[in-house]
Amino acid sequence: MADISELYARGLSRRQQMFGTEEVEKRMAAAGSFGAPLQTIINAYVYGDVWERSGLSDQIRSLVMLGITAASGKPAEFRVHAQGALKNGCSREQVQDVLLLVAMYCGIPAAIEPTRIAAEIFGSGPAGSADAAVA
Structure with missing residues (x-):
């Protein structure tokens, strides 16, 4: 498996393609630094890993x-x-x-x-x- 920074970058890119850069930035900033760990999980694992699977x-x-x-x-x-x-x-x-x-x-x-x-x-x-x- 790729390291987390690679997964994060891949996931962020996919998220921006699907929802638009402005919408993703707004959602990522909504909870400020408190929500940053959750956004890392969303970008890296939800969109950078699970959404990248081929099934x-x-x-x-x-x-x-x-x-x-x-x-x-x-x-x-x-x-x-x-x-x-x-x-x-x-x-x-x-x-x-x-x-x-x-x-x-x-x-x-x-x-x-x-x-x-x-x-x-x-x-x-x-x-x-x-x-x-x-x-």
Whole structure:
């Protein structure tokens, strides 16, 4: 395995590609020096190691993250990962299907707010249009 500084650099780069440099810098600075150790773990191990593995595509990882953040009631994190999913090429239909699974297995209330967020990010026009709603 690579050393932590290499993992950190790789992870920071991936994070910036997925979410944008400004958004990553804002999130990294949010908790100041108190949050720095957590940000190191996120950059090095989450994005520099786990997201670099070859078993899943970035699209599938993004869809999994949408399911996890929706099911666990983390709308702020869902929003971040929905933006990353869009950047990773996930379709509106894929996100709809993930949220339908969340609704069926975790209860409809678990999918309500994530559906609103996804509609903002992936479009909210009439079903079948180029700007079709997520759910």
